[in-house]
Amino acid sequence: MLELLIAIFNGISIGSVLLMAALGLAIVFGLMGVINLAHGELMMLGAYTTFVVQNVLKGWGDSWFEVYIFLALPAAFLVAALAGLILEKGVIRYLYGRPLETLLATWGVSLILRQFVRSVNGSIAMGIGVFCCLFFGGLFLLRRRRNWERIKKWAIPTIGSLSLAMAIFKILLLVNLGNKALTKPWFSARNVDVTAPVWLQGGLPLGDFQIPSARIFIIILTLLCLIGTYWFLHRSQWGLRIRAVTQNRTMSACLGVRTSQVDGLTFALGSGLAGIAGCAVTLLGSVGPNTGQNYIVDTFIVVVVGGVGNLLGTIVAAMGIGTLDYLIGSKTLVPMLVGVEPWESFFDFFGTTSMSKVIVFALIIAFLQIKPAGMFPQKGRTSEL
């Protein structure tokens, strides 16, 4: 009996990590129809934010360090949401309704973000700062000119390239000055060490077993995020607008909903949830520039199986895939099937972590043959896709 309980708990805990990671994507991909391949990198930004918060609080003393995770969660949400907002305003809004281009562009963004955390240092950060000040400051000033509409065509590329030149000049100047503090990468390409506070490292003993507290924490966090997201989408003004735009963009626009604002907000919300997920997975795994790549495939599978545009489907899919993966990979089924050939040897053969993936993927393919639109298909912005 206890073993069954443990198996269920383990299945749920694997599922909740999947769900946590997929929740943001369920909004971005599910509601907006944007195939965001940079979702994993938004998680990675959340994980690095956790790393930074942790190191700052370490300096403040032990009692602060014990609770750093509670500060890291909102910080990760904000950083990832901000990055998502910039991504939406800078790239994705030009690509709505063109899934293939979105896919390629977000793939590019994910490469840029990965390389960014590898090589960012003081001089690059200052260079980016200089570029933003010059470019957006210049735009702000030029916009006030009366002939803005006429000069806009050549003014934007001009100040763009001038600002870029100034920024590059600044970076090279700083590099040539040879100041070690400015040229030393902040994070470098190495993985960084995020160590959970002691109360999250251990576990609750239960008979011979010990339930990891990090897993309990993630399950609770996932529940809170789910409730929060549900409440936001179904009980708030903005949620109502988001759902309205999802169902019928043109009609919503006619009724006075600012659809571009809604798009930005929805994308930022999904990205912020990715940031929280990134913060949560630091409790379980490594943090490095490639962290996001470890999750991206799983998250897409969960959303696709669950059915686009439906939180319930995402929940069921995550829990189902997690439990199935655990039951097969850990050979829990083998003792129950002793003597039942050929099933006993079948599950024995597939009973390793890498082989269980084969079965799970095969079942997903079979499932999508029967229900191509996922568990709970729903109409999204299909007309735009």
Next chain:
Amino acid sequence: MAQGLGRRKFLIYGSAGLGTSLLLKACGGSPTSGGGGDIIKVGILHSYSGTLAISERTVVDAEMLAIQEINAAGGVLGKQIEVVQEDGSSDWPTFAEKAEKLIEKDQVVTIFGCWTSASRKAVKDVFESKNHMLWYPVQYEGQECSKNIFYTGATPNQQIEPAVDWLLANKGKEFFLVGSDYVFPRTANTIIKEQLKAKGGTTVGEDYLPLGNIEVTGIISKIKGALPNGGVIFNSLNGDSNAAFFKQLKSSGLTPDKYPTMSVSIAEEEVRQIGKDFLVGHYAAWNYFQTVDTPQNKEWVKRFKAEYGEDRVTNDPMEAAYIMVYLWKQAVEKAGTAEDLEKVRMAAIGQSFDAPEGKVTMKANHHITKTVRIGKVRDDGLFDIVWSTDGPLEPEPWNQYVPATKGYGCDWSDPSKGGKYKI
């Protein structure tokens, strides 16, 4: 149709572009190295980019340190060494392509390079068909012995087998094997299983994680099921999975006193990245640790830190990389030539070097003798050396536990024996 590019636009874009490039040119100018004189060209072929760059760059640092030292001391045969560096990009076909380029176009006399077994296998054919020379610095799974490669990392009998023997004697007879799902862990675990069979231990289970996977709940339940009262975990995971494995091991209550874990891919640098809290008390088997107590090592660590910074650590592959440059230099000096590779190859056999890990000697099978050590992770993230062999062990490229290669050896000093002969 509007005009393609008006004059004003052209001027604006043109001047902006020109300005940018001038700035780039003015600031990006790098000092060019003075060539000329008598030089010997060698190649360095590692991944400077891609997922393996983290590890391979540290090895490049060690190789460059050795070359700098040699040049400062007057070079080889009175000539300075010039290095041609190429990036293998963590991509195996690129490694083969760049090896060809270094040999054909740059005309280097030898190449130091590669990290993974996959990259070595990819360049092996190039070196054999061109009858050239590669020096390879990483511990590996063995079962290979090429005339054109010198191996300065450990073979399984210089790392894995002594570690298993030590565990059997001190930690228990029941082993659970965990590894990443690729050639090195699979071969290593085949050897361990054969060895346990021969020495009276048992393999209670084994599991493999795809590279980069971080979900280890299933493995931990299996370990608990197979070893309810504690036992030995032999870990050959590589990369990101290690952090996940040790974090979740700790939170599931599998502590090192009941479940000691022996790792073969975790050195000082990895401990730092995973977080030492999760590793304290676990074990690793290598030939070299930063804490090895020899005068050569203290001197080397000091020079390395002076060159690359106080916060850097040294580890086993870096030490092997440092050794191989010196062994090559000694071979060239003995042969009296760097270009006649046949002579250098013959001269290399029998060369000894007082390395940081202790004395090493190049054997006729192109592998070196090495001291084996077992370290226990301590509170500061470095290793306490809890056991070591009395002296260097002979290398055995063909494994003597695996039935298929049992009784085979390798001897390049005797043309009638070659790469694989029946002892």
